Amino acid sequence: xxxxxxxxxxxxxxxxxxxxxxxxxxxxxxxxxxxxxxxxxxxxxxxxxxxxxxxxxxxxxxxxxxxxxxxxxxxxxxxxxxxxxxxxxxxxxxxxxxxxxxxxxxxxxxxxxxxxxxxxxxxxxxxxxxxxxxxxxxxxxxxxxxxxxxxxxxxxxxxxxxxxxxxxxxxxxxxxxxxxxxxxxxxxxxxxxxxxxxxxxxxxxxxxxxxxxxxxxxxxxxxxxxxxxxxxxxx
Amino acid sequence: xxxxxxxxxxxxxxxxxxxxxxxxxxxxxxxxxxxxxxxxxxxxxxxxx
Amino acid sequence: xxxxxxxxxxxxxxxxxxxxxxxxxxxxxxxxxxxxxxxxxxxxxxxxxxxxxxxxxxxxxxxxxxxxxxxxxxxxxxxxxxxxxxxxxxxxxxxxxxxxxxxxxxxxxxxxxxxxxxxxxxxxxxxxxxxxxxxxxxxxxxxxxxxxxxxxxxxxxxxxxxxxxxxxxxxxxxxxxxxxxxxxxxxxxxxxxxxxxxxxxxxxxxxxxxxxxxxxxxxxxxxxx
Numbered sequence: 001x002x003x004x005x006x007x008x009x010x011x012x013x014x015x016x017x018x019x020x021x022x023x024x025x026x027x028x029x030x031x032x033x034x035x036x037x038x039x040x041x042x043x044x045x046x047x048x049x050x051x052x053x054x055x056x057x058x059x060x061x062x063x064x065x066x067x068x069x070x071x072x073x074x075x076x077x078x079x080x081x082x083x084x085x086x087x088x089x090x091x092x093x094x095x096x097x098x099x100x101x102x103x104x105x106x107x108x109x110x111x112x113x114x115x116x117x118x119x120x121x122x123x124x125x126x127x128x129x130x131x132x133x134x135x136x137x138x139x140x141x142x143x144x145x146x147x148x149x150x151x152x153x154x155x156x157x158x159x160x161x162x163x164x165x166x167x168x169x170x171x172x173x174x175x176x177x178x179x180x181x182x183x184x185x186x187x188x189x190x191x192x193x194x195x196x197x198x199x200x201x202x203x204x205x206x207x208x209x210x211x212x213x214x215x216x217x218x219x220x221x222x223x224x225x226x227x228x229x230x231x232x233x234x235x
Numbered sequence: 236x237x238x239x240x241x242x243x244x245x246x247x248x249x250x251x252x253x254x255x256x257x258x259x260x261x262x263x264x265x266x267x268x269x270x271x272x273x274x275x276x277x278x279x280x281x282x283x284x
Numbered sequence: 285x286x287x288x289x290x291x292x293x294x295x296x297x298x299x300x301x302x303x304x305x306x307x308x309x310x311x312x313x314x315x316x317x318x319x320x321x322x323x324x325x326x327x328x329x330x331x332x333x334x335x336x337x338x339x340x341x342x343x344x345x346x347x348x349x350x351x352x353x354x355x356x357x358x359x360x361x362x363x364x365x366x367x368x369x370x371x372x373x374x375x376x377x378x379x380x381x382x383x384x385x386x387x388x389x390x391x392x393x394x395x396x397x398x399x400x401x402x403x404x405x406x407x408x409x410x411x412x413x414x415x416x417x418x419x420x421x422x423x424x425x426x427x428x429x430x431x432x433x434x435x436x437x438x439x440x441x442x443x444x445x446x447x448x449x450x451x452x453x454x455x456x457x458x459x460x461x462x463x464x465x466x467x468x469x470x471x472x473x474x475x476x477x478x479x480x481x482x483x484x485x486x487x488x489x490x491x492x493x494x495x496x497x498x499x500x501x502x503x504x505x506x507x508x509x
Contacts, residue, residue, distance in 0.1 A: 031246070043238040046245045053249070072505060092256055096249050103245040107238040127456040135453060138443045147509040148439045151502055152453060155435070158498060159457050162491055166460040169483065170467060208253065215260055222267045229274040 012214045019207035026204040029197035043107040048197050050100045052205035053093050054122060059209070060090030061125065061157060064132070068153030071146060080146040081220035083153055087132045089212050094126040117171040124163055128156045287379050294375070294383030299390070301360055308356045309391060312349050316399040319345035324406060331408065338407040339469035343425070343462060345403075346396065350426075351451050353391050354433045357384060358441055367441075367507070377504030381434065385499070388430040396422060414472045417481065421472070424488040425465030431492065432457055435499045438506045464488045 030048035037044030067083030070076070101119050102112050113119065132152050139145035302309060323341040361367040370380065400422070403409075436454050440446040455462075468484035471477075 027246075031242070041238050043241050045242045049245055049249050072502075089256075092252065096252055099248055100245050103241050103248075107241045124456050124459060131453040131456060134449060135440070135443065138445055138449055140444065141442065141509075144442060144509040147505055148443075151435070151439055151506055154502065155432070155495070155498060156457060158494060159460070162460040162487065162494070166463040166487060169487075170463050212253075212257060212260065215257075215264060219260065219264050219267060222264070222271055226267060226271050226274055229271070229278060 008214070008218065012211060012218070015207055015214065016211045019204065019211045022200060022204035022207055026197070026201035029193070029200050034193045034197040035191055040108050043104060046100055046104040048201040050097060050104060051198060052202040053100060054097045054118075055202065056205045056209045057090055057094040057097055057122070057125060059206070060086045060093060060213075061129070061160070063213070064090060064153045065157035068150035068157075071150045072154070077146075077224055078221070080150065081217055081224065083149060084136060085213055085216035085220055087129055087136075087149075087153070089209065089216060091126065091129040091133060093209065094122060094129055097122050098126060115171070117168050120167050120171070121164060124167070125160070128152075128159075132156070287376050287382075290375050290379035291382040291386065294380055295386050298360070298383065298387040302387075302391070307359075308353050309394060312353050312391060312395045313398055315352055316345050316349040316395050317402060319348060320399060320403060320406065329407070334407045335409065335473035336470055338403065338409065339466045339473065342399070342403045342469075343466050345399065346392070346426070347429070347455075347458075347462070349395055349399075350388075350392050350429055350433060351454070353388055353395075354437045354454075355447050355450060357388055357434060357437045362441070371508060377507055378500050380507065381438075381499055381503035384438075385430050385434045385496075388434055389427060392426050392430060393423075396426065409473065414476050414478070417472050417478055418469055421465055421468045421481070421485060421488065424485065424492055425461050427492045428461040428488060428495065429458065431495045431499050432461075435495075435503060435506065438503065460487060460491050464491070 026048065030045055034045065034048070036042045063086035064083045067079045067086060071079035071083060098119065101122060105114060105119070106112055132149060135152055136145050136149045139148055320341070323345065327337065327341065329337050358367070361370060371377075433450075433454060436450060436457075440450045440453070443449050464484040464487045468481040468488070471481040471484070
């Protein structure tokens with residue numbers, strides 16, 4: 001038991017150090033090395049935060065889905081801990097994505113909020129995550145909470161493509177095509193250092209995410225162990 | 236173009252929030268670690284006794 | 285088909301209970317009508333904009349009325365350990381799911397049957413030709429609502445603050461249905477053409493099929509937890 005704990009801790013420490021390096025690199029590339037955008041100016045640098053964090057949010061939701069499926073299938077507590085951890089961190093990243101999107105919007109569109117497809121979708125994702133956490137905290141029976149959470153995780157994930165479709169149709173049918181969309185990636189004439197900045201920041205976010213996830217997972221495991229010790233007096 | 240304020244606002248909020256969560260998480264882990272070690276030691280005491 | 289027979293029995297039980305006590309149906313009737321009135325006072329709707337805004341207000345009314353019905357859905361089973369008794373019977377859990385979905389669907393359709401003509405009159409709508417399409421859209425939307433609503437009514441069955449928790453969880457998941465029914469009805473009322481609304485209709489159908497299947501498979505784990 002002690003040995004596997006140490007291996008897990010060491011792995012986490014490695015990911016953590018890698019994350020720290022790539023975060024610092026990402027900050028350098030994003031804020032200094034990459035050139036400002038021709039149209040948006042410096043504000044475009046927020047993209048190096050926004051795109052990695054929204055991708056991380058979706059990854060988190062996927063992990064909630066996988067954990068939920070595994071839990072309903074095998075009923076192993078670890079899968080439920082994984083799902084819960086991914087949901088908790090997912091809320092964080094989704095919330096930050098919304099804030100970043102809003103801040104990016106002010107200098108580029110002039111408004112703090114607009115009901116465009118991407119911001120709306122992120123907001124809906126946020127609401128589903130929050131619903132998950134509220135459900136888990138309001139169900140007192142632990143095993144029941146795990147099953148119900150898993151159901152929400154699965155149904156929520158299945159719903160996401162449908163939500164995407166409906167929100168995009170809703171927005172594109174009504175939006176005039178003349179509005180410049182600054183969050184669309186102009187792949188044709190993008191400066192190579194912008195791509196580097198984006199990739200480095202993406203790696204940084206993913207590594208930091210997995211570091212946080214493994215830490216949160218460890219917390220869940222330890223809580224389970226503490227509960228078992230309290231109930232049964234010995235592991 | 237001078238929109239550095241927004242960039243710093245965004246970067247500031249994001250990294251502040253992430254680091255805050257990280258430190259709070261560390262604190263939660265430490266709390267449970269303490270609780271766990273005390274439970275384990277009392278359990279060992281009971282096993283040996 | 286054993287499953288359908290069991291579903292029929294369970295549905296008949298719920299209908300009989302409802303017919304005798306009439307708890308949910310009248311509350312839903314009045315609540316739906318009341319909401320429609322309140323919306324009419326709350327929003328100044330110019331006559332030319334009526335076709336655009338009306339479906340949204342109608343579906344808001346249905347959504348809140350339906351949520352009222354959902355919180356009552358498993359009420360009979362919560363009292364006197366009836367749920368445990370029901371689970372002790374050798375019933376297919378999916379039959380319970382189908383029965384509850386059908387029961388909620390019937391309740392909502394009955395409410396819509398009353399509220400819809402009221403809405404037609406209050407908003408001075410006249411396009412009779414597209415009425416069948418409107419009914420189809422409304423029906424598919426209601427099915428979707430009942431399927432997800434029943435599933436999550438069971439999920440929140442033993443949670444604290446379930447009257448608040450159920451809408452909190454349900455409404456974000458319902459957004460495809462909300463968008464598709466309202467936009468579909470709005471297109472039909474505005475242009476009278478079926479083709480544009482067809483893609484929304486397809487989305488509705490897809491949603492209903494996907495979540496009816498998912499609920500069918502998942503429900504037994506929820507109810508036995």
